[in-house]
Amino acid sequence: MMQPEQQRRAYLEAMGIDIWLPRDAEETADSGREQAPSYGLDWPELRDCVANCTRCELSASRTNTVFGVGNPEADWLIVGEAPGAEEDRRGEPFVGRAGQLLDHMLLAIGQSRESVFIANILKCRPPNNRDPKPSEAAACRDYLERQIELIQPRIILAVGKIAAQNLLGSDDPVGRMRGRPHELNGIPLVVTYHPAYLLRSPSQKHKSWSDLCLATKLAAEFSA
Ligand code: URA
Numbered sequence: 001m002m003q004p005e006q007q008r009r010a011y012l013e014a015m016g017i018d019i020w021l022p023r024d025a026e027e028t029a030d031s032g033r034e035q036a037p038s039y040g041l042d043w044p045e046l047r048d049c050v051a052n053c054t055r056c057e058l059s060a061s062r063t064n065t066v067f068g069v070g071n072p073e074a075d076w077l078i079v080g081e082a083p084g085a086e087e088d089r090r091g092e093p094f095v096g097r098a099g100q101l102l103d104h105m106l107l108a109i110g111q112s113r114e115s116v117f118i119a120n121i122l123k124c125r126p127p128n129n130r131d132p133k134p135s136e137a138a139a140c141r142d143y144l145e146r147q148i149e150l151i152q153p154r155i156i157l158a159v160g161k162i163a164a165q166n167l168l169g170s171d172d173p174v175g176r177m178r179g180r181p182h183e184l185n186g187i188p189l190v191v192t193y194h195p196a197y198l199l200r201s202p203s204q205k206h207k208s209w210s211d212l213c214l215a216t217k218l219a220a221e222f223s224a
Pocket residue numbers: 080081082083084087092093094095098120
């Protein structure tokens with residue numbers, strides 16, 4: 001009989017989804033390398049761990065950590081880039097104009113800020129809204145990985161270049177990654193444009209709509 005992981009991979013292959021694994025995934029599974037610091041934490045423990053994190057220099061300049069918002073048992077996990085000034089002040093992701101557009105995008109697919117879970121690649125705000133440094137993304141990565149393990153979403157929606165490139169370990173532009181299924185840790189993943197980009201380029205909204213439709217279809221097909 002197939003193990004659940006094998007079954008999931010067979011299912012993803014049948015759906016035509018590229019299976020992406022970190023280069024050292026097999027090594028990690030076999031060699032008993034050091035466990036991630038958030039290994040085995042439950043949701044409240046993970047939240048505490050993030051709130052007290054000093055793994056990178058952003059801890060010195062943040063007002064609040066931004067753990068994420070929504071349903072910890074959501075079918076949909078939305079991943080953005082990093083908190084901005086308002087998110088840092090309020091400790092909640094996507095609260096500005098881009099957040100309002102994200103709310104409308106969710107509404108269009110019958111979801112809401114409460115029904116999905118929204119997180120970012122970084123839990124702390126980079127000063128002056130600069131891009132996350134690779135070292136910061138690496139320091140924060142296992143928090144998001146543990147959130148994914150605990151939530152077990154049916155679909156991950158990566159919004160924007162930073163989220164997509166970090167999650168998929170790719171340098172491709174969003175235009176090349178969007179519009180087709182990917183996979184992360186056995187879960188279907190779809191890339192789409194960041195709502196802040198869509199505010200600047202509304203003519204691209206129809207492409208995001210088609211990405212949302214693809215994500216809806218994959219979520220329905222995927223039995224987590
Ligand atoms: N942009 C993001 O990517 N994340 C936020 O939380 C806010 C704006």
